[in-house]
Amino acid sequence: MTDAPAIVAEHLSRRFGALWAVRDVSLTVQRGEIFGVLGPNGAGKSTTIRMLCGILDPSGGKGTVVGFDVATQSERIKQNIGYMTQRFSLYEDLTVAENLRFYASIYGVSARERKQRIEEVLAASGLLQRRDQLAGTLSGGWKQRVALASSTIHRPPLLFLDEPTAGVDPVSRRQFWDQIHVIAAQGTTVLVTTHYMDEAERCHRLAFIFRGELLATGTPVEIVERRNLQVFEIETDDSIATAEALRKLPEVEEVNYFGHVTRVCLRATNDLEASLRAALERAQLHVTRCDRIRPSVEDAFVSMVREDEALRAKPKVAA
């Protein structure tokens, strides 16, 4: 196929009654990239995915997925995508191999190819020993592997993962992300939703969704840089007093405690280390450490959400 984007969404919206679950979301996902959709629970991530898969009609806007229109060609889309939901929708009373066999047949993997393909994904996800185990008796991490194997059994050019790692232990989560990178390297486009910020950093590009609206898109680095954030880790003899002193600074967005360390996030274009130190001295605090560290995607996200909430909180001026 050509280099046309895997997903193009233009002003996609969906309303449930009076509530806009998704409003005016536009985004483009290039082939072969891992695209993360980030947002808190209830932000509209799943609704967006469902519209892109063609199982939920948009109330407004339009979208094309692997070249097909989401509103009118949903059945064509379904043949070209893999989809893994939040709750690992496996048949718990079927074995691992039976689940794979079922999804292979459903997705039209030919009978000849099926056996070989099942062996392939079993081997790739380390499931060979558990092939005859009932899916319901697997632990969360293993279930997730089976679910991923099921949704990629037909080698879809595009894979949707809707909060695939919710409730999975950290080790399994890392392994899972390694697996996603392997899949993407083989040419599959991956659209993944998550509310884990550490996972967001592992995506090629991101979209932030909050209250159904798109707040930002770009690579993790771009998104963080655009916010002009400065983060410092400070150690003093009194962390409570430190936080109090820091909060008085107008540029401070947030102050958090991490054990003995006080972490402060500021938004400004000029270097604020000197004014920070001055503020702490004024409060007569003894600073043992003050390091500037790299802001994370989480910092950027929290900063954007705060700004958004502050705007909403302002009384509305008559339009």
Added chain:
Amino acid sequence: MTRLLAVAWKELVQLRRDRMTFGMMVGIPIMQLLLFGYAINTDVRHMPSVVYDQDRSAESRDLVQRLIVTGFYDVVGHVEDYEQISRAMREGRAHVAVVIPPRFGEALRSGKTAKAQLVVDGSDPQTVASATNTAVSLAAARSIELSAQRLATRGQPPLMQPVALEPTTWYNPELKTAIYVVPGLVGVILTMTMIMFTAMAIVRERERGTLEQLIVSPVGRFELVVGKILPYIAIGYIQMSLILLVGRLIFQVPLQGSLALLYALASAFIAANLALGLFFSTIAKTQQQAMQMSFFFLLPNILLSGFMFPYEGMPRFAQLLATVLPLTHFLRVVRGITLKGATFMEVQAEFTPLLIILAVLLVLTSTRFSKKLG
């Protein structure tokens, strides 16, 4: 086709693993068959009765004896007044009381009309008819007998009986309830399992989130629905065969008509119930709701379809309601074929409404069952 078979195969594997459901599918028909076959008996016999004999003559004792011999009345005691009768009825010791007034024997001997009274407990209407009818026909027969005797003693020739009505019951001459109930049970069991299991099978997938997984797959609506219900159709036929077989072995329920015809016509009935089950599945959010809806639907079926109570005895509006139920029509078809040996042309009048109901249900269900969310 591959997809349809894949869905059916998956459903069968799941069914095999679900021992409880599988056991129920075989267990329910057998249990109900035995329950209904043995327990339900509208033919009331051996009613506990008390006797209030104020006459204490040979004639009064003779009357009581004749009543006992019919087998309908079991004398459980003698009482001395009406108060004791009503106490016996309140306590449930007796449902019938035979009251013989003083000078009953004397009246008989002198050729007058001897009066006796039968008191029946009306709190259970089913028993009233049996209790009264037996005694009334006994009295009538005895009267004719005695009149003949009186004429004979006077040297007159015996009278010819003016009207002789000989009741003959066809298709179930011994009036065995089992024979009436078992073919009907085929319909009741099919209604219950087909609706409940299909409704639950779909709702279960929704509850566990696998339906969403199927909806995003290329599997078509038709493939999904037909694939899912195919195994249940097979189960329906297995249940039906089981009931007919056990009914024949234990209750000697005959099969007069064509088994092939019965199986062929049952397909429309099964399909109607499956469509209804699917319809319920589009409304119910949880398996529990699906189950409750199935039971809610089952009750009017059992009461109104003619399975337990005769259709003819119901008021007009109840009859109208019954006409809409697939079971009402299927009952007549199945009884017609098994008990009366009816042919297709003879049951066609009941089969046509069944097809109409099926068509309506199919339209209703397919408009509601959508492969989209929300």
